[in-house]
Amino acid sequence: MRFLHLSDLHLGKRVNEFSMLEDQAYILKEILNIIDAQKVEAVLIAGDIYDKVIPSAEAVRLLDDFLTRIAARELPVFLISGNHDSAERVAFGSRLMSSRQIYLSPVFESDVEPITISDRYGEINIYMLPFVKPSLVKRVYPEEEIITYQDAVNAAVQHMQIDTDKRNILLAHQFVTGAARCDSEELSVGGVDDVDASVFDGFDYVALGHLHGPQKIGKETVRYSGTPLKYSFSETNHKKAAVIVDVEEKGKINIQQIPFLPKHDMREVRGTYMEVTALDFYKDMNTDDYLHITLTDEEDIPDAIGKLRCIYPNIMKLSYDNLRTRAAGTVRGTAEVEEKSPMELLREFYELQNNQPMTDEQEEVARGMMEEIWEDER
Structure with missing residues (x-):
């Protein structure tokens, strides 16, 4: 079966006060063209669907149009929430949408049950793990010691009780140790959100979301697809691409990448x-x-x-x-500020900001402005 792995759409995002909605609509149409051209049979979307917990109406309409167009192609879609999303909002209508093969990850409140689909090689189990924090998983499994993100994801995966004789795919939205970050992503101090890739050893393919740079983690089958668009200037060298995953018989997976051509680079x-x-x-x-x-x-x-x-x-x-x-300077102490004249303070400030002293002409203009201001105040 041929899958398309996407993640981190960040619908509704603004970059340096520029709305990206037009660019996002453009790239979603390109994704639909890739689905058609590559004869994709199922779509995996690994979280951060929206850029805000409460998305704009325009962002919601954009996702609605995208999913409706995929549903019209009668292709299954597996979509999980990320750390930018509200799990409850993403899960809304999930039972209704599943009748159209649009599968949305539920809020994490119990064991993750797979959705099973079939191809000519047999069954494929799709597990959808939304973004989780230790406190959330601890509420579900209070008897277990869950302190770190590693503990949390490990507990969630262990309770899946996967059958390793079958083909198993996991969608997850976490930071895996060793991955490369960029400026447009939310960082955790000290790497407290790190999860070791060994947690995912039982899966044939792990479709990851959370990081914007496309990359594999340790092996080809544990992979971040990255964002379809560049969302910061730290991403200028990224090669954004659609990840096509061919899952054949157990143990045989082929991966290729189809470059995205954005409206604006x-x-x-x-x-x-x-x-x-x-x-x-x-x-x-x-x-x-x-x-x-x-x-x-x-x-x-x-x-x-x-x-x-x-x-x-x-x-x-x-x-x-x-x-x-x-050679921008650093502001020093102000203990002697009251002993200096306004002209001296301005002269020091100018040199600090510009790494060069004021010219005689600049000092003359500044002195004239000061005198004019003080004269008006008298």
């Missing part, structure tokens, strides 16, 4: 203002992409982002890399 651009605005610099570039532009000019360009948007309309972030920003 996310890239970083660097150079002086004159360089990045030169036609030769951008003529072969998709200037509609989401960009982080770093200017290397020593002096700030007035209204730089407004001017640059005439060429690059979707700038998300503008930075400077120059002598001032590389």
Whole structure:
């Protein structure tokens, strides 16, 4: 049977105050095209369906349309909640939707029971484990010692009592030890949410969600699909792709990846203002992409982002890399502040911020403004 493994759609997400809904609608249509072209027979979605616990109406409509289109193809969908989701909201209507082969993970309140589907090789058991914390699992199994995330996931898996003679697939949304994170993900201090991959040894394939970078963990069959879109500039080098998993007879699994082609890529651009605005610099570039532009000019360009948007309309972030920003000072104690004149304080502040002293002309302007303000206050 051929599966499509997805995760971390984050529907409704905003990146640097840009709504990603249009891009998400675009990539969901591309996913449907991949489903058709690759003759996918079932879809696995491993959590973080929404970006917020209480998603926007637009995000809910987007998911509804996507699932309706898959249901029209008469394909089973297995979908679990992630740490960004409300398990209760994701589970709503699950019994009704299952009649259309849309299987939603229930709230974790008891042993996880598999959903069994069949192909020409026999039965495949699909286990759906939503994102769990130790306290949640402890409530279900109060007699067991459950302190860490490792304890929690291990207890949940042990109670599944899987038949290792059969083919078993697990959907889970956790951080597995050894995986690489990026800036757009929620981090836990000290790695307290780590789960060792050995917990999943009894499964033929583990469809993981939670991390945005596509990657395998230890072996090919324990895998994060990653997000279908880039959601931070720490992801600019990610190769986003749909993960196609062919599950054949017991012990035989083939995996391939189909690259996603987004409506807008996310890239970083660097150079002086004159360089990045030169036609030769951008003529072969998709200037509609989401960009982080770093200017290397020593002096700030007035209204730089407004001017640059005439060429690059979707700038998300503008930075400077120059002598001032590389050698930015640190604010020191203020014990002597009352002994210094306003001009001295301004002079020190300017040098701290710009890594160079004020010019005579700047001091003259500043002194004139101070005198004008004080004169008005008299």
